[in-house]
Amino acid sequence: MTADAAALAQRLRAVPASVASDVLDALGLREQLLPHGLGPLEPGQTVCGPVYPVLGRTDPTTDVTSGLRRYLEAIGGVPEGHVFVLAAGDQTAAHFGELTATWLRSRGCPGVVVDGGTRDIPLLRAMGFPVFCRYHSTRSIAGRWAPVSLGEPVEIGGVRIAQGDFVVGDDDGVVVVPAGVAEEVTARGEAVVGAENHVRDAVGRGVLPIDAYDQWGSF
Numbered sequence: 553m554t555a556d557a558a559a560l561a562q563r564l565r566a567v568p569a570s571v572a573s574d575v576l577d578a579l580g581l582r583e584q585l586l587p588h589g590l591g592p593l594e595p596g597q598t599v600c601g602p603v604y605p606v607l608g609r610t611d612p613t614t615d616v617t618s619g620l621r622r623y624l625e626a627i628g629g630v631p632e633g634h635v636f637v638l639a640a641g642d643q644t645a646a647h648f649g650e651l652t653a654t655w656l657r658s659r660g661c662p663g664v665v666v667d668g669g670t671r672d673i674p675l676l677r678a679m680g681f682p683v684f685c686r687y688h689s690t691r692s693i694a695g696r697w698a699p700v701s702l703g704e705p706v707e708i709g710g711v712r713i714a715q716g717d718f719v720v721g722d723d724d725g726v727v728v729v730p731a732g733v734a735e736e737v738t739a740r741g742e743a744v745v746g747a748e749n750h751v752r753d754a755v756g757r758g759v760l761p762i763d764a765y766d767q768w769g770s771f
Contacts, residue, residue, distance in 0.1 A: 553632055561600060593670065593683040599635055603635050636661060638668060640667055649675075650672035669689040
């Protein structure tokens with residue numbers, strides 16, 4: 553990851569997903585939210601960073617060994633500091649687990665977003681590694697599923713995700729910030745967070761919400 557991307561990710565981590573979503577709406581990018589139900593393994597987990605996307609599909613004919621090797625190639629190729637985003641295209645198995653998390657954490661990856669299943673839940677919870685997924689399952693991918701593309705753009709719930717885009721996720725959901733507007737979304741998001749801090753203080757003192765909105769332009 554470049555120094556610029558790392559610095560931008562650090563700033564964007566201070567912007568809640570809801571604020572990033574509002575800023576994207578204001579820029580005319582109103583369909584950047586990933587599907588409802590794709591959330592953190594543990595309440596309070598957050599994920600933010602540049603994306604490395606992988607696409608997969610259900611394939612009951614895949615050879616157990618070759619399919620597993622393809623998956624290991626996929627996770628081995630995740631660049632340092634990137635969020636592993638998997639469009640599993642499948643509902644039959646768990647596409648992520650503790651050993652994969654251990655590897656990604658060693659690479660400085662800030663978390664994963666799996667539009668699919670996860671297992672090894674007790675171990676993942678003990679690790680505290682941010683995992684956003686759709687469901688839990690005991691089933692291995694071996695002989696059931698295989699990756700299709702590595703590092704190429706994917707689509708989840710109608711949202712296009714390409715390498716270099718950013719994701720911002722928390723308890724509210726996961727939004728995709730296209731690379732071309734990431735700097736602007738971050739700057740605007742920082743401004744909104746600052747304004748909301750003023751509004752929070754004001755209404756806490758008894759200022760009417762409409763008056764706080766008129767003064768700070770946020771609520």
